[in-house]
Amino acid sequence: MTVCEYRAGLEGVPATQSNISFVDGQKGILEYRGIPIEELAEKSTFLETTYLLIWGELPNKDELEAFEHEIRYHRRLKFRIRDMMKCFPESGHPMDALQASAAALGLFYSRRALDDPAYIRAAVVRLLAKIPTMVAAFQLIRKGNDPVQPRDDLGYAGNFLYMLSEREPDALAARIFDVCLTLHAEHTINASTFSAMVTASTLTDPYAVIASAVGTLAGPLHGGANEEVIDMLEQIGSVENVRPYLDDCLQRKSKIMGFGHRVYKVKDPRATILQNLAEKLFEKFGRDNYYDIAIAMEQAVEEKLGHKGIYPNVDFYSGLVYRKLGIPTDLFTPVFAIARVAGWLAHWKEQLAENRIFRPTQIYTGLHAIPYTPITERRETLVD
Numbered sequence: 197m198t199v200c201e202y203r204a205g206l207e208g209v210p211a212t213q214s215n216i217s218f219v220d221g222q223k224g225i226l227e228y229r230g231i232p233i234e235e236l237a238e239k240s241t242f243l244e245t246t247y248l249l250i251w252g253e254l255p256n257k258d259e260l261e262a263f264e265h266e267i268r269y270h271r272r273l274k275f276r277i278r279d280m281m282k283c284f285p286e287s288g289h290p291m292d293a294l295q296a297s298a299a300a301l302g303l304f305y306s307r308r309a310l311d312d313p314a315y316i317r318a319a320v321v322r323l324l325a326k327i328p329t330m331v332a333a334f335q336l337i338r339k340g341n342d343p344v345q346p347r348d349d350l351g352y353a354g355n356f357l358y359m360l361s362e363r364e365p366d367a368l369a370a371r372i373f374d375v376c377l378t379l380h381a382e383h384t385i386n387a388s389t390f391s392a393m394v395t396a397s398t399l400t401d402p403y404a405v406i407a408s409a410v411g412t413l414a415g416p417l418h419g420g421a422n423e424e425v426i427d428m429l430e431q432i433g434s435v436e437n438v439r440p441y442l443d444d445c446l447q448r449k450s451k452i453m454g455f456g457h458r459v460y461k462v463k464d465p466r467a468t469i470l471q472n473l474a475e476k477l478f479e480k481f482g483r484d485n486y487y488d489i490a491i492a493m494e495q496a497v498e499e500k501l502g503h504k505g506i507y508p509n510v511d512f513y514s515g516l517v518y519r520k521l522g523i524p525t526d527l528f529t530p531v532f533a534i535a536r537v538a539g540w541l542a543h544w545k546e547q548l549a550e551n552r553i554f555r556p557t558q559i560y561t562g563l564h565a566i567p568y569t570p571i572t573e574r575r576e577t578l579v580d
């Protein structure tokens with residue numbers, strides 16, 4: 197067995213073979229099952245795209261209607277999960293609440309029949325249907341209110357906005373949110389998807405797989421960046437302060453949130469689409485003053501870091517859309533998770549189809565055959 201060269205963060209190291217999505221980081225191309233993201237964003241819906249990702253082809257009319265019906269039917273949460281959420285501290289981060297609640301689903305559906313297509317479909321439907329309800333439920337519970345029941349007369353995106361705000365969703369807002377979910381649904385072997393695959397490879401249940409992925413997505417270098425971007429724009433405060441802020445970041449060698457990507461060395465195609473969605477919302481609901489700061493930041497970063505391939509990623513403009521939709525900042529990453537459940541489940545299913553447990557090797561840099569030192573002979577505690 198030849199040991200491959202060690203690459204920090206497995207950069208450039210293939211961890212699987214997959215036909216779910218494709219990214220060309222030099223040309224700024226993203227395709228789901230070969231279909232360009234721009235086409236899907238304009239012409240598809242999140243649930244139709246989810247079906248494409250998980251089952252490999254666009255559904256026909258009957259298949260899509262059946263899938264949408266099943267999702268509507270399974271949106272409600274067990275009262276024990278709602279009651280469990282009422283025990284969570286209001287100050288807890290919604291991503292931790294989501295990870296705990298997703299794992300708890302496994303307590304109700306513990307049977308593991310990973311070779312049964314009906315079991316796979318049931319788990320896919322339950323997770324896609326219930327995750328949005330969990331995110332909205334924690335939002336209302338942490339404000340001291342009872343969560344509202346999902347509405348079967350609303351589509352996937354509109355129902356989430358309704359459960360979050362308890363108000364009838366605006367049609368344009370619901371459509372734009374649905375496009376945001378499509379944009380965030382899948383992105384080859386990113387950290388949280390890789391986490392899902394590693395967990396899936398041990399043949400544990402799909403609820404543990406999604407809980408692993410949620411925990412991974414939460415980090416600020418990954419899905420947590422969208423929340424950090426808004427905090428950054430708030431801290432910058434004005435267009436005039438953009439360059440001093442950037443110069444300070446560069447001097448401290450700190451990463452600028454919403455910029456850079458392991459694969460894209462040009463502007464993330466999703467960022468471009470999200471920017472257009474933000475502008476549509478501004479036309480109808482008024483411009484967000486943070487947008488001018490964001491535009492100035494993008495220009496300043498391109499001047500300073502464009503030569504290193506540092507451009508806006510998916511997280512840079514998404515927060516401005518979510519803010520305009522009335523979504524609280526600390527729910528931005530749970531919203532990312534709602535969408536990415538589609539990609540995680542697609543890779544879970546693909547991993548099961550030709551599974552081998554992930555068990556990489558290491559390059560050992562430690563010592564060998566060291567004698568045990570009795571505690572009476574160990575070094576004194578250094579008092580600082």
Ligand code: SDX
Pocket residue numbers: 205382383385386387416417418419421450451452453454455456457458459504506509510511
């Ligand atoms: C997502 O993988 C995916 O597909 C993820 C995602 C998805 O859909 O699943 O696209 C979603 O996670 C988007 C990324 C969100 N994260 C952020 O916005 C956080 C800020 N970005 C960086 O932390 C960084 O760009 C990463 C983590 C996204 C990528 O990091 P890499 O590939 O490990 O790059 P690196 O840290 O090795 O940096 C390479 C160089 C360094 O400079 P040098 O030391 O070589 O001189 O680029 C610089 C870095 O300092 N750099 C940045 C930077 N990102 C990279 N400098 C300033 N600001 C940044 N944001």
